[in-house]
Amino acid sequence: MKRFWSLLLIPIMMGCTTNPKTGVEMSFQDDVQFLKQYTGVHILSGNNGNAQVLVCPDLQGRVMTSTAAGPDVPGFGWINYDLFRANENNPHFNAYGGEERIWLGPEGGQFSVFFKKGDPFDLDHWYTPKGLNEEKWDIAESSGSMVRFVKPMSITNYSGTPFDLELDRTIKLLDNSTVSTILDTKLAQDLNIVAYQTDNVLKNTGSNAWTKDGGLLSIWILGMFTPSPTTTIAIPYKTGPETELGPIVNDVYFGKVPADRLKIDDGILYFSGDGNYRSKIGLSPQRCTPWAGSYDSASKVLTLVTYSFDPSNTDYVNSLWEIQEKPFSGDVVNSYNDGPADPDGSLLGPFYELETSSPAAALAPGSSLLHTSTTMHIQGDEAKLNSIAKAVLGVGIEDIKTAFK
Numbered sequence: 001m002k003r004f005w006s007l008l009l010i011p012i013m014m015g016c017t018t019n020p021k022t023g024v025e026m027s028f029q030d031d032v033q034f035l036k037q038y039t040g041v042h043i044l045s046g047n048n049g050n051a052q053v054l055v056c057p058d059l060q061g062r063v064m065t066s067t068a069a070g071p072d073v074p075g076f077g078w079i080n081y082d083l084f085r086a087n088e089n090n091p092h093f094n095a096y097g098g099e100e101r102i103w104l105g106p107e108g109g110q111f112s113v114f115f116k117k118g119d120p121f122d123l124d125h126w127y128t129p130k131g132l133n134e135e136k137w138d139i140a141e142s143s144g145s146m147v148r149f150v151k152p153m154s155i156t157n158y159s160g161t162p163f164d165l166e167l168d169r170t171i172k173l174l175d176n177s178t179v180s181t182i183l184d185t186k187l188a189q190d191l192n193i194v195a196y197q198t199d200n201v202l203k204n205t206g207s208n209a210w211t212k213d214g215g216l217l218s219i220w221i222l223g224m225f226t227p228s229p230t231t232t233i234a235i236p237y238k239t240g241p242e243t244e245l246g247p248i249v250n251d252v253y254f255g256k257v258p259a260d261r262l263k264i265d266d267g268i269l270y271f272s273g274d275g276n277y278r279s280k281i282g283l284s285p286q287r288c289t290p291w292a293g294s295y296d297s298a299s300k301v302l303t304l305v306t307y308s309f310d311p312s313n314t315d316y317v318n319s320l321w322e323i324q325e326k327p328f329s330g331d332v333v334n335s336y337n338d339g340p341a342d343p344d345g346s347l348l349g350p351f352y353e354l355e356t357s358s359p360a361a362a363l364a365p366g367s368s369l370l371h372t373s374t375t376m377h378i379q380g381d382e383a384k385l386n387s388i389a390k391a392v393l394g395v396g397i398e399d400i401k402t403a404f405k
Helices: 002-008 028-036 081-086 176-183 382-393 397-401
Strands: 042-045 052-056 062-067 101-105 139-142 146-156 162-173 192-204 218-225 231-236 262-265 268-272 279-283 291-296 301-307 333-337 352-357 368-379
Touching: 028 052, 028 062, 028 081, 042 146, 042 162, 052 162, 052 192, 062 101, 062 192, 062 368, 101 192, 176 192, 176 368, 176 382, 192 218, 218 301, 218 368, 231 333, 231 352, 231 382, 231 397, 268 279, 268 333, 291 352, 291 382, 291 397, 301 352, 301 382, 352 368, 382 397
Parallel strands: none
Antiparallel strands: 042 052, 052 062, 101 218, 139 146, 146 162, 162 192, 192 368, 218 352, 231 268, 231 291, 262 268, 279 333, 291 301, 301 368, 333 352
């Protein structure tokens, strides 16, 4: 296990990486130039001012970072610069970072696609499928504000069920008019905004139907963002008795989350995004709404994620690292806060994550499932951000800022 961690947990100093030439925080343009040394880059830009999105085809078509205010300011995505410099492939997981990547679930359990049949559920035996970790994705279509990837692959789950599949992923930069429609609120003209939507399609290209007996897959979208002591995650939830809707939050992924890091208010969860304590939370299909967000009060950035969600479909894969009694009672939306993962204090990041999942994909041959995710970063005057936060999260900026005070 030591060798695994030496590759995965490349030590990184807490705080922002600086440009070695200027000595100041890395800008979006610095990130572009840095990544060009190690991988291909594809920049999305449009007609909404300074918004740009940096996509890496060689890294499974992930969004590495984005900017709402032009190339000379820091981007929003967390990037593992030291791992790029190390230039080593890690078959367990190449933790390059990026503010939106696609994986497939489940991660753990008898239908896991990260563990081989009979292996124990531990880090030594945990391997990300190659098509989601090591292999380049070719561009199938592109324009100035859009890029599309198509990736065929074959994987086998823990129970020995084979899957022949195709992933079709389109990333689109959205203009401010579209963002206003999604938010159902008028946007002030002096706000800096970058927003992009990903349409992620999972297709069964094999000759056999995917059934619960053999295990099902799901689309899993993960976003890694730069943490700070002033970042708080805010996730709305459906209120109601546990006898009808179940627990409000699943907070035992890495041990129960302490009360000073997770606060449950009426209809809203607050979760620390400081990158100092390894913890994770999740919401079930009975509790979630199609929104999650975070706010960094120092940089005045409101980050919002919305995703396709059908409340009538309650089958979601369970990713806990154990043989499960209920393999289709998983979470829909998750948030992860990084922190020391072993006794020597090594960090994978630090970063925090906002994650969403599609329902379990019971697909006949030739059929497909679509999961859409939209990420928005909005920066500006807090009074103007306040109305947006209230409209989509149900709480104001001041509520988020003071959640743990």
